[in-house]
Amino acid sequence: MTQLLNQQGGRWSISASTDTAWVSLEEFQPDAALLLDVDAEPQAAWASARLIGIDFPALTDGRGLSLAALLRQRVGFTGDLRAIGAVHEDILHFMLRCGFTSFELADDRDPEIVLGQLAPYSQHYQTSVINPMPALVRLANTH
Amino acid sequence: MYQYDDFDRQFVQERVAHYREQTERYLAGKLSEDEFLQLRLRNGLYIQRLAPMLRVAIPYGTLSSTQLRALADISMTYDRGYGHLSTRQNIQFNWPDIADVPDILEQLAKVNMHAIQTSGSCIRNVTTDHFAGAAADEIVDPRPYCELIRQWSTSHPEFEWLPRKFKIAVSGAAVDRAAVEVHDIGLRVYEDEQQQHVFDVLVGGGLGRTPVIGATIRAALPAKHLLSYLQAILRVYNRYGRRDNKYKARIKILVRALGAESFTEQVETEWAMILNESEPLPATTIAHMQQFFTPPKLPVVDHGTGTLAEQRLHQPAFSRWVERNVFPHRTKGYSNVILSTKAIGVPPGDVSAEQMLAVASWAEQFGVGEIRITHEQNFVLPHIPQGDLLALWQQAQAADLATANAGLITDVICCPGGDFCSLANAKSIPIAEAIQRQLADADFVHDLGDVDLNISGCMNACGHHHVGHIGILGVDKKGQEFYQISLGGHAGHSNTQASLGQIIGPSVSRQQVQGVIGKIINIYLTLRQPDENFLSCFRRVGVAPFKASLKERPHDAVA
Ligand code: SF4
Numbered sequence: 001m002t003q004l005l006n007q008q009g010g011r012w013s014i015s016a017s018t019d020t021a022w023v024s025l026e027e028f029q030p031d032a033a034l035l036l037d038v039d040a041e042p043q044a045a046w047a048s049a050r051l052i053g054i055d056f057p058a059l060t061d062g063r064g065l066s067l068a069a070l071l072r073q074r075v076g077f078t079g080d081l082r083a084i085g086a087v088h089e090d091i092l093h094f095m096l097r098c099g100f101t102s103f104e105l106a107d108d109r110d111p112e113i114v115l116g117q118l119a120p121y122s123q124h125y126q127t128s129v130i131n132p133m134p135a136l137v138r139l140a141n142t143h
Numbered sequence: 144m145y146q147y148d149d150f151d152r153q154f155v156q157e158r159v160a161h162y163r164e165q166t167e168r169y170l171a172g173k174l175s176e177d178e179f180l181q182l183r184l185r186n187g188l189y190i191q192r193l194a195p196m197l198r199v200a201i202p203y204g205t206l207s208s209t210q211l212r213a214l215a216d217i218s219m220t221y222d223r224g225y226g227h228l229s230t231r232q233n234i235q236f237n238w239p240d241i242a243d244v245p246d247i248l249e250q251l252a253k254v255n256m257h258a259i260q261t262s263g264s265c266i267r268n269v270t271t272d273h274f275a276g277a278a279a280d281e282i283v284d285p286r287p288y289c290e291l292i293r294q295w296s297t298s299h300p301e302f303e304w305l306p307r308k309f310k311i312a313v314s315g316a317a318v319d320r321a322a323v324e325v326h327d328i329g330l331r332v333y334e335d336e337q338q339q340h341v342f343d344v345l346v347g348g349g350l351g352r353t354p355v356i357g358a359t360i361r362a363a364l365p366a367k368h369l370l371s372y373l374q375a376i377l378r379v380y381n382r383y384g385r386r387d388n389k390y391k392a393r394i395k396i397l398v399r400a401l402g403a404e405s406f407t408e409q410v411e412t413e414w415a416m417i418l419n420e421s422e423p424l425p426a427t428t429i430a431h432m433q434q435f436f437t438p439p440k441l442p443v444v445d446h447g448t449g450t451l452a453e454q455r456l457h458q459p460a461f462s463r464w465v466e467r468n469v470f471p472h473r474t475k476g477y478s479n480v481i482l483s484t485k486a487i488g489v490p491p492g493d494v495s496a497e498q499m500l501a502v503a504s505w506a507e508q509f510g511v512g513e514i515r516i517t518h519e520q521n522f523v524l525p526h527i528p529q530g531d532l533l534a535l536w537q538q539a540q541a542a543d544l545a546t547a548n549a550g551l552i553t554d555v556i557c558c559p560g561g562d563f564c565s566l567a568n569a570k571s572i573p574i575a576e577a578i579q580r581q582l583a584d585a586d587f588v589h590d591l592g593d594v595d596l597n598i599s600g601c602m603n604a605c606g607h608h609h610v611g612h613i614g615i616l617g618v619d620k621k622g623q624e625f626y627q628i629s630l631g632g633h634a635g636h637s638n639t640q641a642s643l644g645q646i647i648g649p650s651v652s653r654q655q656v657q658g659v660i661g662k663i664i665n666i667y668l669t670l671r672q673p674d675e676n677f678l679s680c681f682r683r684v685g686v687a688p689f690k691a692s693l694k695e696r697p698h699d700a701v702a
Contacts, residue, residue, distance in 0.1 A: 039382070060181055060264065062304025066381045069301050073420050090165065090182055097300035113173065120161040123150060125294045127421070 187258030204232030492520030560600030569617025
């Protein structure tokens, strides 16, 4: 069993996961919920997905972060982007900045701790998917 | 020096608060050992053989007197009154308590320091020339670009969870003192024909189990594209680098698997797309960064050299120190000084709190309140008037920091090895000490000239043994400590190309090491031509004549 972390009415909350009818990239059709491994090669057609899930094999595996950034910046996917698999509360803030909008967490993760890990930093040095600006955000802002 | 603004200060404070909260969760059993491991590594905390080790970041090896004093304080309050200068221009504390680390980080934050990304599979502290901004042979000051890279790579959302650690070095002088050829990314900055700053980009160099010299994948990259090009390289590495075997996970293995050409192609393709999706670095951003590094206003001195020559005449020991440890400065009448930590009987790179405090005050008294740390594990005081060298030398002597051995065989680069490190096959510090004792005759060592002696306690090569003119590697032979000796490695810091050492033969026992080193030296002394240093001699005659050093009977060794 898993729990789902997403925004509801502008607020982050955690609820029990409901079943998602995932399709693999071979079965992909517009408006489908597409489930990807972290080593998938982004394709333009996926912009029409309803939901895209990226399955993290381990807490330490950063491939899904690059894939997410590519889906947002290159494919132009604007729908719900979900991290599933080995999703750890301490990685959430990196995931958010790479464009993820929802998270499937194992049932043993403490919701209170999870909600406390969404934004441990109030500002960042770099531009990111959710804060696109020329060059470094912070340097672009200094003058 | 770069000056923190409110943004930097707030970021570091939030990092401390976050790390404190992570530590509390771990101590309360809400984070497993493995989970906390990944988090603490990205904040510089290792668990070593005897105790935790905290590695504090010294961005591109530069710190102020105030910061060095704070490090001395921390070593006295939380450690055993000393610190260890690492081969990557950082400082390590060997005895902190896990529960104290958040407090230590808070002390560091007060002087704008931290331990962010000093370990773990992420982009590490960027390193550079320890004479940057002060060297006579500098073409472009690399520090503004180092600072840009520091900021860009700090907590980068996409690149905090790489297949393996990632090290970037930048050099901007005629002589490469940053060893750019043996880093994951090496950058050489210079001016093109229009006096614009451009970079040669080397990728896939490195030491460790598979030592490789980096390949140049792009020449003359305009400065405004530096960060987007780094992003392209890191993205290709993050997506395609191996994650199934930690010994095959460095970028050099990916470059080798794909071939430098097709790796370059992938990077270039990725970069072209990034260029479409983003803006280049504005000239104003680069200029903003450069203003932190404008050369200090040094008073004109003209008496310096005359007096210095006279002082040297009267004091041969001082003269020798000047010859070895004092380096040319861009401004007439000034010098850059290396304060050697390699006195006999002291583990290379270890510095006491008293020494840190002394160096901090000399930097203020004689220099501009700025100190550097070299990857050879020594201190540098930049911008010292030549008229003050004698006074500095006298005080440094009293503090045991005036050994006249920069670049000599007794200036050993050495990892913590079996005395501290849980990965070690063999001890390294006692080997360094034994060789230093064996070569206690300063005249003899001086006459030997430039010899880089590097010692690592295992294949991870933290002592950079592959690039030692003489390299010693601890190996395990049926549970016994043995040492493999290689010759002819070179980090590229004098004006010649980098190279990797060649193993001279079977490994030897701890008792035999000194004898073999002695014979290698004798063979060199016999074969060398006038003014030929060890490396040139080795490159001329090859490894064959040196194999005799492994033979049992000493007279075989000397021709
Ligand atoms: S080279 Fe090996 S023994 Fe030495 S510090 Fe590195 S890991 Fe430890």
